[in-house]
Amino acid sequence: MVEREENRLLRQWWNGSGDYSWVVEFLGPRGFLTGLRVIVGTGGLLMGLALLCLLTEHLARPRVISHSVVAEMAVASFGWAVFWWFFRWPSARKSAALFALADIGIAVATAVHANPLAALSTTPLFAMTGAFIVFFFGPRVNAVHIAFATATIVATAVWLVLSDEPDAVPTAISKSIIALTVTVAIFPFVQFGFWLVRNNSIESLTDPLTDLANRRGLSNYLSRKVNRMTSPLEPLCAFVVDLDGFKNINDEYGHKIGDAVIARTAEQIRLAVRPSAFVARTGGEEFVVVDLLKLSAAAAVGEKSEPRSRRWRHQRRPPASGLRSGPSAMCQSSTRSMPAPTKPCTQRKRGGGNRIALGGTVNAANSGWQQDEIPFRPIQLDGGRRARIRC
Numbered sequence: 059m060v061e062r063e064e065n066r067l068l069r070q071w072w073n074g075s076g077d078y079s080w081v082v083e084f085l086g087p088r089g090f091l092t093g094l095r096v097i098v099g100t101g102g103l104l105m106g107l108a109l110l111c112l113l114t115e116h117l118a119r120p121r122v123i124s125h126s127v128v129a130e131m132a133v134a135s136f137g138w139a140v141f142w143w144f145f146r147w148p149s150a151r152k153s154a155a156l157f158a159l160a161d162i163g164i165a166v167a168t169a170v171h172a173n174p175l176a177a178l179s180t181t182p183l184f185a186m187t188g189a190f191i192v193f194f195f196g197p198r199v200n201a202v203h204i205a206f207a208t209a210t211i212v213a214t215a216v217w218l219v220l221s222d223e224p225d226a227v228p229t230a231i232s233k234s235i236i237a238l239t240v241t242v243a244i245f246p247f248v249q250f251g252f253w254l255v256r257n258n259s260i261e262s263l264t265d266p267l268t269d270l271a272n273r274r275g276l277s278n279y280l281s282r283k284v285n286r287m288t289s290p291l292e293p294l295c296a297f298v299v300d301l302d303g304f305k306n307i308n309d310e311y312g313h314k315i316g317d318a319v320i321a322r323t324a325e326q327i328r329l330a331v332r333p334s335a336f337v338a339r340t341g342g343e344e345f346v347v348v349d350l351l352k353l354s355a356a357a358a359v360g361e362k363s364e365p366r367s368r369r370w371r372h373q374r375r376p377p378a379s380g381l382r383s384g385p386s387a388m389c390q391s392s393t394r395s396m397p398a399p400t401k402p403c404t405q406r407k408r409g410g411g412n413r414i415a416l417g418g419t420v421n422a423a424n425s426g427w428q429q430d431e432i433p434f435r436p437i438q439l440d441g442g443r444r445a446r447i448r449c
Contacts, residue, residue: 071253076196078150080260086147087281095142101186102138109135109167116172124170131163154195160187161203165210174218178233181211184241192249200249204242211237265339267317268324276338276346294350299327301343 085091109132117124138156148156164183171177184207191200215234219226263275271279301323308316320343327337327345335349 067254068250071250072197074196074253076194076199077256077260078153078194080256081194082147091147095147098190099139099142102135102142105163105183106132106135106139112167112170115176117170118172127166128170131167134159134163150194154199157187157190157203161206165206168210168214173223174214174221175223175229175233178211178214178218178230178237181207181214181237182240184210184237188241188245192245193252197246197249197253200245204245207241208238211241268321268339270324270328270345271336271338273338273340276336276340276348279336279338280348294348297331297347297349299323299345299347304343 082091085094109128112128113125113132117128138160141156161184164180164187167183168177168180171180184203188200188203188207191203211234215230218230218233223229263271263278265272265275301319304316304319307319320339323343324337324339324345327347331337331347332349335347338346338348340346
């Protein structure tokens with residue numbers, strides 16, 4: 059049983075593509091990207107200085123070409139430092155391209171040496187690019203990096219064996235083993251361990267039935283969202299969907315059918331809202347959608363995202379909903395910002411359900427928070443009419 063579980067985890071890890079965005083979004087609000095940017099840029103600066111020093115050594119012939127290549131690589135290394143220090147954090151594709159070029163640069167710097175022993179001593183630099191790849195990309199990208207680094211190290215070791223260096227064979231074996239251990243052997247284990255920790259963190263923020271974020275995941279998202287907002291007047295809308303009479307579904311048809319209704323509702327909400335919206339399941343039959351949306355546009359979203367419920371045996375009322383919109387300041391404390399939309403939702407349910415209510419704009423600076431609620435002034439939106447049921 060333990061081996062089967064290990065195999066399952068290994069297959070899941072291997073088939074995963076990594077989650078570059080998750081790592082960036084996790085590190086960014088915590089301030090680690092700034093330090094990492096400095097470290098990566100400094101690595102480029104040090105590489106450029108090392109390449110300039112390499113120009114004073116005996117390089118491979120023809121030396122005009124080898125010196126020209128090394129000089130160009132030094133300039134590229136200084137450009138690398140400037141990019142990471144002063145430009146925006148790159149996308150996953152651009153980052154992968156940058157580190158692929160860095161791998162190629164290390165291989166070229168290894169090849170321009172006239173002495174194979176000196177060349178072999180350059181190969182541990184692959185550990186620099188490998189460390190970044192381990193944490194930001196998946197195992198298959200890491201496998202490509204490992205294969206390229208291994209090929210470079212083995213080729214350089216063979217070059218040393220075929221050279222006239224004294225004790226070439228034992229030196230080549232010992233140096234290549236050290237280089238492979240530093241650049242290849244340890245990183246798969248580090249990456250797998252990091253993947254396990256990351257997966258556990260993601261699962262703790264996810265609802266297993268719907269694959270939506272749970273309440274903790276919603277709080278985590280809001281904290282990151284508010285940190286990324288550029289203006290205190292940016293409109294943030296929270297849309298609550300609560301299923302009417304859901305307990306009757308469980309009582310009459312069983313929890314298996316109830317789970318199917320919840321999963322179907324989650325699917326319909328995801329299909330209805332904008333791609334930029336964040337959807338969470340915050341309770342048994344309660345969902346929350348968060349998006350940068352003006353109050354004037356919230357009604358249309360409410361109509362569109364009202365889930366289409368299946369008639370199990372009798373005609374069943376679709377979910378009651380609550381909307382609120384306001385400036386980003388209302389979300390300065392994410393645990394306080396979300397419960398408020400449930401007020402109009404509760405009022406709609408007491409009024410018979412099957413309706414939508416819209417809350418007015420609230421400014422957190424003068425709302426007078428009391429525990430976990432923001433005062434709400436519901437506005438009648440549907441005029442008491444019944445929403446259409448689509449099956």
